[in-house]
Amino acid sequence: MPEIRVTLPDGTSKVFPSGATPQQVGESISPRLAAASLAAKSDGGLVDVYRPLDHDCTLELITERSPDALGIYRHTCAHLMANAVKELFPEAKIAIGPVIEDGFYYDFDRDAPFTPEDLERIEARMREIIARDTPIRRQELPWQEAKALFDRQQEPYKSELAYERGQNEPVSIYRQGAFDDFCRGPHLPSTGRIKPDTFKLLSVAGAYWKGDEHNKMLQRIYATAFLSRKELEEHLTRLEQAKARDHRKLGRDLGLFMLHPWAPASPFFTAKGAIVYNELVDLMREFYREYGYQEVITPQVFDVELWKRSGHYEHYRENMFLAEIDEREFGLKPMNCPGHCLLYGSESHSYRELPLRIADFGRLHRYERSGVTQGLTRVRSFAQDDAHIFCRPEQIESEIRSLFELVRRTYEIFGFVDPHVYFSTRPENSVGSDEIWQRAEAALDGILKAQEAVFTVNPGDGAFYGPKIDFVVKDAIGREWQLATIQLDFNLPERFELSYTGPENAPERPVMIHRAIMGSIERFMGVLIEHFAGAFPLWLAPEQVRLLPIADRHVAYSEVVASRLRGAGLRVTVDARPEKTGYKVREAQLLKIPYMLVIGDRELESASVSLRTRSTGDRGSVTVDTFVEMALRRVESRSLELE
RNA sequence: GCCGAUGUAGCUCAACGGUAGAGCAGCGGAUUUGUAAUCCGUUGGUUGGAGGUUCAAGUCCUCUCAUCGGCUCCA
Known part of the structure; x- marks a missing residue:
C-alpha cells in the first residue's frame, strides 16, 4: 500500500497509508x-476531517482556537438553517x-414572506436536526x-450555480440527510457538532438574486453564530449597546435635530444641534x-445649461431636483464643482496664483431614492x-x-485614529x-506609501475623470462611513475650458482637486454622535x-457665576x-452636560463652586477662577478630556 | 425604486371589532432641598393621511405618506 508523508505544524512529519x-x-x-477538530488545513487549503489524503502534504487540524474555525462553523450553521427551512417549507428554493x-x-x-414566528420555528427545527446528529458528507x-x-430537486438557483462554477473548477456538494447543497466546503462532519445555543436568527430582508436589481427578489434570513454561547450573548449585548448610541435616538433625546414628513430625509437642526454643526464648520474655517x-x-x-456642460445632466440627473419655471429648466445644485468652475472662469488667472x-x-440637494435615506x-x-483646488499638474503631489x-x-x-484608506x-x-493618468496615479500611490498608510486598492473604481482616495471610519454599530474624499479631475477643467497663463505666456489647463475632509457635515455629525455616544467633548457640547x-437663596449668586x-x-x-x-x-447627566x-451655602461663602463632571462625578470644590481657566483650556485645545 | 416590518399624547408603551389609557415630560400648587427621579392636582389625541367593510374600526381591507431592517444605488 502506498504511503504518504504528512508534515505537522510543529515541523515533525509522520508516515500514513495513502487515503488516511x-x-x-x-x-x-x-x-x-x-x-x-472541526476541519483541517492541508497545503494551505481547508478540507473536511474525513477527506482522504492521497499525497505528501502539510496538515493542520482546525480546532475552535483556529482563526479559520468560526467561518467554517457559521457556514455549517447556514446549511443547517437551509436544511430546516426546506423541511418546514419544502416549496422554498435555496x-x-x-x-x-x-x-451568515x-x-x-418563496412566495409567502417569512414571519418572526417562522424564524422561531426554523430555529427550533435547526435544534432538532442537531439532535439527530446527521453526518455531513x-x-x-x-x-x-x-x-x-x-x-x-427543482432547485433552479443551485442548478444555475453548478453550471456556472462547473465551467472553471471541479464542483462538490454537501449532503446532510435528505438535504443537498452546492458548496465548496469544508464543513463540520455532522450536524451534532453545532452547539444548540450558539446561533440566533435575526431578521428577514429582501435581496436580489446575484445582487442585481433586475433579478428576482429573494428573501434573505440574517443570522449569527459563535463558537460559544458566551460569545453569542456578548455579540447580542453589543448590538443592544449599539442601539443605545444610535444617532437617531440620541439626536431626539438630546434635542439636536428632528425630521418632518414634509421634508423627507432633510434634517432640521435645533438651536442645540446647530451649535455642534457650527463648531464643526468653524473648525474647518480655522484650518482654511x-x-x-x-x-x-x-x-x-442653476439653469440646466450648467449641468449639461458639467456632465451632471447626463450622468447625475436622476439624483437632482429639477424644476421648470418661465419655460426654463433649472436644477438645484447637488455639487459645488460646476459653480466653482464658473467662478474660476470668470476672470483670467496667472500660474503665479495657483494653487487656488x-x-x-x-x-447641496440630492434626490436620494426613497428607502436609502x-x-x-x-x-x-x-x-x-x-473645496476645489485649481492647480498646475506639478502641484498635485x-x-x-x-x-x-x-x-x-x-x-x-x-479620536479617529485609524480611518481606512481606499x-x-x-x-x-x-x-x-495615459500620461497624465499615470502621473496622477503615481502621485497618489507615492503619497500613500510615504504616509505609511495602510490602504486598499480598488482597481478601476476611480471616477471617470481621475483617481481618488477615500477615507472610511467605522461607527458604533460597525457600519463603515466614507467621510473624506480626494479626487483628481482632468475633466471639468476641459469641459469648462478653464485656463491660466503659464510662464511661457501661453494658456495652460489647470487640474482640479475635489476634496472634502469631514465629507458631509450632516453625516460627520451623525457619526460623531455615535462615536461619542452623545457625550460630546467640551468644545462641541451644546451646553x-x-x-x-441648591435652594432659592443660591440662585442670585449662581446667576453671577453664570455671567462670569x-x-x-x-x-x-x-x-x-x-x-x-x-x-x-x-437631568443634567441624561443630557450629557x-x-x-453645584452651588449652596458653602460655595456662596467661599466664592467657589462644587464641580461635578458627567464622567467622574463629584470632584469637590474649586474657585470660579480655577474652573474658568480649566474649562477654557479644554475648549481652546479641543480636548477630548474633561479634567 | 424593490422586499419586509412599524406608525396610538412631546417620549416610552397599553387597549378581544364594542366609551382611547398609563408612566415620564409639560402646566398649576405645595415643598427650600448637597451630587442620577419630593408630593398633590391637571392639560394633552381627527389613533400618520385618504377611502372602504361593519350596527360599531386604533383593531379588518385598499391606497398613500413617513420611519425602521435589508437589497440595489451612493462622483
Whole structure:
C-alpha cells in the first residue's frame, strides 16, 4: 500500500497509508485533538476531517482556537438553517448562504414572506436536526451531474450555480440527510457538532438574486453564530449597546435635530444641534485660514445649461431636483464643482496664483431614492466642507500631501485614529491621456506609501475623470462611513475650458482637486454622535456647564457665576427650579452636560463652586477662577478630556 | 425604486371589532432641598393621511405618506 508523508505544524512529519484522513492523523496525535477538530488545513487549503489524503502534504487540524474555525462553523450553521427551512417549507428554493462579518445569511425564493414566528420555528427545527446528529458528507462530481441533481430537486438557483462554477473548477456538494447543497466546503462532519445555543436568527430582508436589481427578489434570513454561547450573548449585548448610541435616538433625546414628513430625509437642526454643526464648520474655517483657502458663496439654483456642460445632466440627473419655471429648466445644485468652475472662469488667472483653493459650505440637494435615506448619514439636503483646488499638474503631489496632513489633523481631534484608506484607480471608461493618468496615479500611490498608510486598492473604481482616495471610519454599530474624499479631475477643467497663463505666456489647463475632509457635515455629525455616544467633548457640547443652585437663596449668586462664565465664552445655563439637587443632577447627566456646578451655602461663602463632571462625578470644590481657566483650556485645545 | 416590518399624547408603551389609557415630560400648587427621579392636582389625541367593510374600526381591507431592517444605488 502506498504511503504518504504528512508534515505537522510543529515541523515533525509522520508516515500514513495513502487515503488516511485528517481525523485519523489527529487520532494518532491525540484522540482529544481528533474529537475537537472541526476541519483541517492541508497545503494551505481547508478540507473536511474525513477527506482522504492521497499525497505528501502539510496538515493542520482546525480546532475552535483556529482563526479559520468560526467561518467554517457559521457556514455549517447556514446549511443547517437551509436544511430546516426546506423541511418546514419544502416549496422554498435555496439560493446562496455565505458567511458574513458578524454571522451568515441564506437567500430563499418563496412566495409567502417569512414571519418572526417562522424564524422561531426554523430555529427550533435547526435544534432538532442537531439532535439527530446527521453526518455531513462531501461529494465531488462532474458539474453536469450536480446540475442534474439540482434539476431533479427543482432547485433552479443551485442548478444555475453548478453550471456556472462547473465551467472553471471541479464542483462538490454537501449532503446532510435528505438535504443537498452546492458548496465548496469544508464543513463540520455532522450536524451534532453545532452547539444548540450558539446561533440566533435575526431578521428577514429582501435581496436580489446575484445582487442585481433586475433579478428576482429573494428573501434573505440574517443570522449569527459563535463558537460559544458566551460569545453569542456578548455579540447580542453589543448590538443592544449599539442601539443605545444610535444617532437617531440620541439626536431626539438630546434635542439636536428632528425630521418632518414634509421634508423627507432633510434634517432640521435645533438651536442645540446647530451649535455642534457650527463648531464643526468653524473648525474647518480655522484650518482654511492656515492652509490658504478662500471661502466663497455660490448659487443654489442653476439653469440646466450648467449641468449639461458639467456632465451632471447626463450622468447625475436622476439624483437632482429639477424644476421648470418661465419655460426654463433649472436644477438645484447637488455639487459645488460646476459653480466653482464658473467662478474660476470668470476672470483670467496667472500660474503665479495657483494653487487656488476655493472652499464652499453651500447646501447641496440630492434626490436620494426613497428607502436609502437614513438619519443624518444619508440625507437629501446637506452641506460639505467642500473645496476645489485649481492647480498646475506639478502641484498635485504637494497639494495632496498637504490634504493627507489635514485629514490626519482633523480626525485626530475626534479620536479617529485609524480611518481606512481606499485608493481607486482608472476605470475602463475614462477621460484624459495615459500620461497624465499615470502621473496622477503615481502621485497618489507615492503619497500613500510615504504616509505609511495602510490602504486598499480598488482597481478601476476611480471616477471617470481621475483617481481618488477615500477615507472610511467605522461607527458604533460597525457600519463603515466614507467621510473624506480626494479626487483628481482632468475633466471639468476641459469641459469648462478653464485656463491660466503659464510662464511661457501661453494658456495652460489647470487640474482640479475635489476634496472634502469631514465629507458631509450632516453625516460627520451623525457619526460623531455615535462615536461619542452623545457625550460630546467640551468644545462641541451644546451646553457646556449647568449651574445647580441648591435652594432659592443660591440662585442670585449662581446667576453671577453664570455671567462670569458666559463672559469667558462658555455656554452655560442655570437650573433655578425648586427641585432637589439629585433631580437636577440626574437631568443634567441624561443630557450629557460636561460640567455641573453645584452651588449652596458653602460655595456662596467661599466664592467657589462644587464641580461635578458627567464622567467622574463629584470632584469637590474649586474657585470660579480655577474652573474658568480649566474649562477654557479644554475648549481652546479641543480636548477630548474633561479634567 | 424593490422586499419586509412599524406608525396610538412631546417620549416610552397599553387597549378581544364594542366609551382611547398609563408612566415620564409639560402646566398649576405645595415643598427650600448637597451630587442620577419630593408630593398633590391637571392639560394633552381627527389613533400618520385618504377611502372602504361593519350596527360599531386604533383593531379588518385598499391606497398613500413617513420611519425602521435589508437589497440595489451612493462622483
